[in-house]
Amino acid sequence: MTVVRKTPGPAKHRLPGPPDVLELIMDCVGIHAAAKQPGCEEIRWFKSRPRAASVRVRRHTCDCQPVAYELCQAGGLMFVRRYDRSDGVLIEESEWLRPPAAEHLWTRILLGQSR
Numbered sequence: 001m002t003v004v005r006k007t008p009g010p011a012k013h014r015l016p017g018p019p020d021v022l023e024l025i026m027d028c029v030g031i032h033a034a035a036k037q038p039g040c041e042e043i044r045w046f047k048s049r050p051r052a053a054s055v056r057v058r059r060h061t062c063d064c065q066p067v068a069y070e071l072c073q074a075g076g077l078m079f080v081r082r083y084d085r086s087d088g089v090l091i092e093e094s095e096w097l098r099p100p101a102a103e104h105l106w107t108r109i110l111l112g113q114s115r
């Protein structure tokens with residue numbers, strides 16, 4: 001099932017001036033996936049379905065971006081979940097893979113070699 005929800009977009013508007021504690025807290029500490037590289041491979045994204053009782057998020061990209069990714073684990077398999085908030089919220093996932101293949105896919109996404 002595709003989950004589409006209306007949420008406000010990332011708010012990153014700052015007032016000019018010296019950084020304060022709040023700004024330091026709000027600064028990005030997450031990983032930002034690189035821009036799409038030439039020859040970027042198209043990932044086939046599937047509608048997110050509840051396929052496992054529990055899913056663990058092992059890694060994630062920074063939430064400040066309109067599209068964020070999570071490397072998830074469910075039992076012995078892993079997959080990448082994609083949150084696209086450019087128009088509402090669209091949650092999709094990659095195919096479910098064995099951990100080495102999923103880690104490889106995750107790395108390619110971070111490097112902008114797959115999207």
Ligand SMILES: [Zn+2]
Nearest residue numbers: 028062064065
């Ligand atoms: Zn960020």
